[in-house]
Amino acid sequence: MPTDIKDMIPAEERYRSKTPRSHDAFKQMGSVMPGVAKGAYYYAPYPITIDHADGCYLYDIDGNQYVDFANHHTAQILGHNHPAINEAVTQQLKKGIAVAGPMGVETQLASEICRRVDSVESIRFCNSGTEATLHAVRLAREYTGRYKIAKFEGGYHGSHDSVEISVAPDLQKAGPSDRPNAVPTAGGMPPNATENIVILPDNNEEVVERIIAEHKQDLACVLLDPKAGIMPQRPEFVRTVREITEKNDILLMLDEIVGFRAARGGIQSQYNISPDLTTFGKIIGGGFPIGAFGGRKDLMALLDPTNKGARLFQSGTFSAHPVAMAAGMALLGELNESAFEHLAFLSDRLTDGLNHIFIHSSTPVQVACSASTFSFYFTEHPVRTYRDSVASDQVKVHQVFLALLDQGYYLGNGLGMNCLSLPMNETHIDGLIQAIENALEVFVE
Numbered sequence: 409m410p411t412d413i414k415d416m417i418p419a420e421e422r423y424r425s426k427t428p429r430s431h432d433a434f435k436q437m438g439s440v441m442p443g444v445a446k447g448a449y450y451y452a453p454y455p456i457t458i459d460h461a462d463g464c465y466l467y468d469i470d471g472n473q474y475v476d477f478a479n480h481h482t483a484q485i486l487g488h489n490h491p492a493i494n495e496a497v498t499q500q501l502k503k504g505i506a507v508a509g510p511m512g513v514e515t516q517l518a519s520e521i522c523r524r525v526d527s528v529e530s531i532r533f534c535n536s537g538t539e540a541t542l543h544a545v546r547l548a549r550e551y552t553g554r555y556k557i558a559k560f561e562g563g564y565h566g567s568h569d570s571v572e573i574s575v576a577p578d579l580q581k582a583g584p585s586d587r588p589n590a591v592p593t594a595g596g597m598p599p600n601a602t603e604n605i606v607i608l609p610d611n612n613e614e615v616v617e618r619i620i621a622e623h624k625q626d627l628a629c630v631l632l633d634p635k636a637g638i639m640p641q642r643p644e645f646v647r648t649v650r651e652i653t654e655k656n657d658i659l660l661m662l663d664e665i666v667g668f669r670a671a672r673g674g675i676q677s678q679y680n681i682s683p684d685l686t687t688f689g690k691i692i693g694g695g696f697p698i699g700a701f702g703g704r705k706d707l708m709a710l711l712d713p714t715n716k717g718a719r720l721f722q723s724g725t726f727s728a729h730p731v732a733m734a735a736g737m738a739l740l741g742e743l744n745e746s747a748f749e750h751l752a753f754l755s756d757r758l759t760d761g762l763n764h765i766f767i768h769s770s771t772p773v774q775v776a777c778s779a780s781t782f783s784f785y786f787t788e789h790p791v792r793t794y795r796d797s798v799a800s801d802q803v804k805v806h807q808v809f810l811a812l813l814d815q816g817y818y819l820g821n822g823l824g825m826n827c828l829s830l831p832m833n834e835t836h837i838d839g840l841i842q843a844i845e846n847a848l849e850v851f852v853e
Contacts, residue, residue: 419810420453426814429469433457448481451821452806456813461488463831466818474818475836479827481820482666482781483690485751486742487831493694496738500731513733520740521692521702524673525664527682531702532711533728537665537689538566540699541631543722544685545570548629548659550719551707556626558606558619558658561588562794563633565663565687569597571631573605576794585795586615610641610793613648624656629685633663634675637781638825639791643679650681659707665689665699669827670779671748678779691743694735697726747830751780754828754837758782761841769848771804780828797824811847812840 424431434454437444444450456468464487466474479485486493504511518531534540549555557570561582565571574582575593583589588609590602606623608616608630620627630653634641653660662683667675669691676683685703692698702708710720759777762784766773772788785791785800805823812819817840819826828837 419807419814422814423810424453426472427454427456427468427470430454430456433469451809455821456818463487463489464829464836472816474813474816475832475839476829477817477819477826477840479829480695481690482669482825482827483693484695485669485691485780485827485829486694486739487829488695490738490742492738492742493735496694496734497731500734503730505731506726506729510728511730511733513730513737514728517692517733517736517740518702520737521688521700524740525676525686525702526673527662527676527684527704528686528702529705530708531688531700532708532722533733534699534701534722534724535697535726535729536566536699537663537687538568538699539724539727540665540687540689540701541565541571541661541663542568543720544661544687544701545629545631547701547707547710547720548661548685550710552628552659554626554628556604556606556623557629557631558608558623558627559631560608560610560633562610562639562797563631563635563663565631565633567594569601570605572597573602574607579795579798582795585609585793586612587619610639611645613645613652616649617652620652620656620658624658627656627658629653629659629661631661631663632683633665634667634679636667636670636675636779637777637827638666638783639793639797640776640778641792646679647681650683659684661685661687663687666781666825667779668692669751669781672743672745675779691739692736693732694739696729696732696735698729698732698736742830750830751828754832754834755780755782757834757837758828758841761838762844765841765845765848769845771848773848782826782828783824785824808844808847811850812843815843815846817843 431454449455459467459469464476466476521531522528545557561574564575572593574591577591581591588607590605590607592601608619632649634646650660660683662676664674664686668688671677688700709715710718711722712718755777762775773784773786774791775784785797786804787799791797809821809823
């Protein structure tokens with residue numbers, strides 16, 4: 409059974425004693441915003457307010473320093489205040505912040521992504537991962553003339569009605585594991601929001617094939633996020649999903665918004681698959697707002713205004729923003745093979761260290777680590793699906809999160825999407841391992 413909430417008090421008291429100015433800032437936020445600037449910032453009792461960041465460190469307004477393993481939701485793979493990003497942005501600011509026309513830098517970034525990702529023959533930019541999946545789903549529906557889409561239970565693909573279904577469903581409503589129900593995740597959705605959504609279970613090839621075959625006449629695409637470092641999927645499973653979609657003449661859309669940090673060609677290059685469409689975001693903007701979707705030329709041609717067959721319009725005032733494009737180019741210039749080798753070395757060291765302390769801990773913990781992204785779950789069983797993750801003791805999660813903050817380590821507040829950055833070295837990894845061991849000994853029974 410989960411630890412009683414009262415056991416959180418010592419960690420919370422220490423947190424409050426070290427962050428009084430952050431508490432004041434949080435109260436000021438609440439006077440003009442509903443809680444915080446965005447939902448992901450909040451955790452109980454209140455979030456720290458950051459004063460500045462540099463390399464792999466964050467500094468709050470109370471003067472505390474933290475090693476940053478949250479990495480702005482996996483986006484800051486180069487760390488903070490990187491000179492290459494700063495120089496590229498400075499030079500672009502001199503040329504123009506935003507103009508009503510292309511500036512050429514967007515072509516450079518598009519060309520670089522197409523060079524790196526074999527399945528992407530052409531690409532379009534937008535402002536976020538949410539926008540990327542929104543436009544890619546529309547493209548799939550228009551191309552196929554079908555309007556249902558299939559996604560996996562627990563998969564998050566942004567905040568729009570077409571995909572924010574069964575992201576974190578109540579298991580009382582989710583139905584059987586081999587025949588999941590479509591459950592709205594966000595409030596404010598119309599009653600028919602689930603009518604065109606088919607939910608698939610992870611880690612079960614036979615059931616996925618059966619469900620897709622049942623709906624193939626109506627399915628435009630299957631959305632798949634291999635969940636790099638969060639709930640990593642078996643490569644055999646991902647490849648089988650690709651085979652199933654091809655066999656049933658259904659488009660496969662691969663969500664690389666997190667997974668692109670896995671390798672030069674993204675997680676699809678590691679798994680040796682070629683999706684029809686791919687969505688991008690986060691790291692490709694170098695810390696600036698960005699999203700992108702791309703794939704086969706015959707699909708993307710539906711967006712080409714010079715093509716008489718164009719049937720879709722995609723734009724946006726800040727889409728392909730030149731500053732974001734310049735930052736993205738600078739970032740990809742730093743992500744060479746040696747960078748990925750360094751991240752892989754750190755990931756292996758972290759995995760080995762965490763597994764060692766978890767094996768010797770009286771508290772059952774599962775670690776998932778891949779693509780320089782990692783998570784851990786307080787449960788006895790391996791985590792391969794959303795339903796596996798629900799079994800994790802969330803009270804212990806919060807205790808450990810606060811205990812790590814107390815020791816100067818800043819992770820994702822649910823411990824479910826943490827990551828490494830290039831400025832880190834063995835000292836940072838070993839320090840985190842020791843801090844987690846301390847947290848388990850002191851704050852978790």
